[in-house]
Amino acid sequence: KNQVEQSPQSLIILEGKNCTLQCNYTVSPFSNLRWYKQDTGRGPVSLTIMTFSENTKSNGRYTATLDADTKQSSLHITASQLSDSASYICVVSAAQTGANNLFFGTGTRLTVIP
Amino acid sequence: DAGVIQSPRHEVTEMGQEVTLRCKPISGHNSLFWYRQTMMRGLELLIYFNNNVPIDDSGMPEDRFSAKMPNASFSTLKIQPSEPRDSAVYFCASSLGRGGYSNQPQHFGDGTRLSIL
Numbered sequence A: 001k002n003q004v005e006q007s008p009q010s011l012i013i014l015e016g017k018n019c020t021l022q023c024n025y026t027v028s029p030f031s032n033l034r035w036y037k038q039d040t041g042r043g044p045v046s047l048t049i050m051t052f053s054e055n056t057k058s059n060g061r062y063t064a065t066l067d068a069d070t071k072q073s074s075l076h077i078t079a080s081q082l083s084d085s086a087s088y089i090c091v092v093s094a095a096q097t098g099a100n101n102l103f104f105g106t107g108t109r110l111t112v113i114p
Numbered sequence B: 001d002a003g004v005i006q007s008p009r010h011e012v013t014e015m016g017q018e019v020t021l022r023c024k025p026i027s028g029h030n031s032l033f034w035y036r037q038t039m040m041r042g043l044e045l046l047i048y049f050n051n052n053v054p055i056d057d058s059g060m061p062e063d064r065f066s067a068k069m070p071n072a073s074f075s076t077l078k079i080q081p082s083e084p085r086d087s088a089v090y091f092c093a094s095s096l097g098r099g100g101y102s103n104q105p106q107h108f109g110d111g112t113r114l115s116i117l
Helices: none
Strands: A004-007 A010-014 A019-025 A030-038 A045-051 A056-059 A062-067 A072-077 A086-094 A102-104 A108-113 B005-007 B010-013 B019-024 B031-038 B042-050 B053-056 B065-071 B074-079 B088-095 B112-116
Touching: A004 A086, A010 A019, A019 A030, A019 A086, A019 A108, A030 A062, A030 A072, A045 A056, A045 A062, A045 A072, A072 A086, A086 B042, A102 B042, B005 B088, B010 B019, B019 B088, B019 B112, B031 B074, B042 B065, B042 B074, B053 B065, B074 B088
Parallel strands: A010 A108, B010 B112
Antiparallel strands: A004 A019, A019 A072, A030 A045, A030 A086, A056 A062, A062 A072, A086 A102, A086 A108, B005 B019, B019 B074, B031 B042, B031 B088, B042 B053, B065 B074, B088 B112
16 A cells, blocks of 8 residues: 655754654655645645655755665755744655555644744 | 635635635646645645646545636636535645656645635
8 A cells, every 4th residue: 555654743843953854655666755845824835856766855954865775765954943844744656647646644743943 | 936826715615505716827837736635634636637637536535526627727626515524725736747756846826725614
């Protein structure tokens, strides 16, 4: 069964600290993995998209890693800011036709406190 | 550049009423997606259009839901009759390329918060 699991469910960190969010998946065959940031009351915003051959991809203070062998991805946030407070959603795409090739994690709720 | 535009931002209506949600995708994008988000189930893909044609509607929960894309710049999601369990935030997204396995990012609107009383 194709699934995406994220951990932790929620996380509170101090401003300026680093943190790492995890995404494990069982989706097969794999096409790509996306990380989205969703602020409260807003739509998700794409942070990174990684294909099978990519191990690391950065977007400013956000760095995503992908291990296709173990089917794990992480999102590392460096020097956190208050504006990083949001939900982070991992989405894995299967290499198959049709709209039902997208599998969603339930997200990690990150709170950055001063 | 204008992003994906959804209307209305909020909708409150009584069960049994017809609800129509609207979406204007980013100009030039050829794929459009409708999603539903709830606390219990997270984000769920309802339907996906490519070049105005519905490609897969397997995520549409039941016949009460229907979606149309009459042209490249407009889409609607309709619920008739509405029920309290339809209460959720509905997002529209657009992208270049074809489907979820395109490596192009999806651009989301800010959603319609729907409450069915």
